[in-house]
Amino acid sequence: MAIQHRACTTDNDDKGSVIFLEKKILLDESYRSGMNADHKSLNKEVVSALLEVQDQFLLVILEPSNDTPTLDDHVHALLLESGIHLFATLQGMGDSLVDQDSTRDCIEQFSQSNGIPAERRYLMHAGLKVTCFPRRTQPVTGTFLSEPLTLSFHTYADMVSWILTHPNAYQNLLNALHSAAELLKQGGLVAFPTETVYGLGADATNPSAVEKIFAAKKRPFFDPLIVHVSNREQMLPLVTELPKKAEMLMDQFWPGPLTIVLPKSSLVPAIVTAGFPSVAIRMPSNPLALELIRLSGKPIAAPSANLFGCTSPTTARHVVEQLQGSYDAIIDGGGCTVGIESTVITFLGETPRILRPGGIDQKAIESCIGKVLSEQQESTDDVSTSPGMLPSHYATATKLLIVEDLCDYASRPDVGVLLFGQSEQVFLGPVEYLSLGSDPSEAAKRLYQAMRRLDSLSLSLLVVKLLPETGIGVAVNNRLMKAAGSPSLGTRKED
Ligand code: TXA
Ligand code: MG
DSSP: OEEEEOOOOOOOSOOOOEEEEEGGGGBSOSSTTTTOOOTTSBOHHHHHHHHHHTTTSEEEEEEETTSSSSSOHHHHHHHHHTTOOOSEEEEEEOSSOTTOHHHHHHHHHHHHHHTOOGGGEEEEETTTEEEEOOOTTSOOTTSTTSSOEEEEOSSHHHHHHHHHHOTTHHHHHHHHHHHHHHHHHTTOOEEEOOSSSOEEEEETTOHHHHHHHHHHHTOOTTSOOEEEOSSHHHHGGGBSOOOHHHHHHHHHHOSSSEEEEEEBOTTSOTTTTTTOSEEEEEOOOOHHHHHHHHHHTSOEEOOBSSOTTBOOOSSHHHHHHHHTTSSSEEOOOOBOSSOSOOEEEEOSSSSOEEEEOOSSOHHHHHHHHSOOBOTTSOOSSSSSOOTTOOSSOSBOSSOEEEOSOGGGGTTOTTEEEEEESOOSOOOSSOEEEEETTOOHHHHHHHHHHHHHHHHTTOOSEEEEOOOOSSTTHHHHHHHHHHHTTOSSTTSOOOO
């Protein structure tokens, strides 16, 4: 490992906080400039993010060993020109930095020689991710947070604003989780991140706490809630039957974005299930969600943390925008990594049936337990329906239209475009890229964020073309059609 020190230019006394950055995030390969092959210009979003934090954090670049000897002169000059001052360049790591032991060793060695405490280190890496570390002297054992924690973000601005509000990241999160868990125990409402979307949680065994969820969301009482658990033992008393196939799904997909509907026990109050004899249960995979549920010791009823019928939240900021004042605490865990809600599957009918497509696709489910019915297939019994799946849902305030050819709207500056994949077409209106590389998972992750951004621009219309109907594309299309208020393509015209 080679360490190149540069003069530290910050006047701040607190020089114990460091942001390590993967070199490649400095270069211009962001969404908007993704079509630009010249990777020797700086990513403007990263530059403005770094300008915001460099007074309070030392900036250290991690450079792969297979690059030219050191951070090349051109990039260095561009950084200086932009007003960014690096503290050091660490060289000699492999290409995919964060998961490599050599990167950890390198960071460790650097921190020790500069007296930087573990919990004051942030690692920013490609794919808009930040890793933060537990304090070495106080390992958090027996919890979901015993390892370094990696959070995802939708933008670099979101990333640095999270870092600035969590100057002691790991400890800040632990404190927030402990006090939120106390609030849950006392019947309070807590908004928290899951891998799918943010949830608005309450103790599922406390009917008056659950009632507050419906009030906060303005949600009708006929729409039942999903109960979230942190382990199997917590789940078993909530149901009266556990079919073998449901257990197989749990083995394969829990913790994760799969919700299973089973006959409920008397422990689950009627308000949670809207009076239905079944309960929907899920074990989320987000470590903050798991830790919150574990600390509260309660099963947590939680719908998406948005106003009923509106776009779901995939950042804490989204929750604040719609629900501020109606919950007792919020855990800010950055952006959601799956980005759309869980798949809901019911075991109440003869054949398991998907009620809502989501983070786990039908093919993956069928390869685990064999044939299941999809949400589009007619149900032969009336027990396997989902009362919450109304034709209009997830809606933006600006009308959304599903179209065959986006180019028809290219000359309209008042029309926002949600684009999947690259396009040669120049659009006069604002464009949000769901995924430049036509990756349906990336589109799912960015969907609600992109819808919300276009919705904030006071446009007359938003247009989108459906994704190919495979994998998670099915779930993305389901949300788009519901947001457009149209059960199928072409049933609604611009009026
Ligand atoms: O990913 C998710 O599932 C997120 C996060 C927070 O976990 N939660 C979520 O909750 O999307 P919500 O309330 O927005 O959607 C729950 C869906 C609704 O369509 C509801 O009708 C259905 O699950 N559901 C809940 N309980 C049910 C039951 N007993 N039978 C049938 N459907 C049920
Ligand atoms: Mg919802």
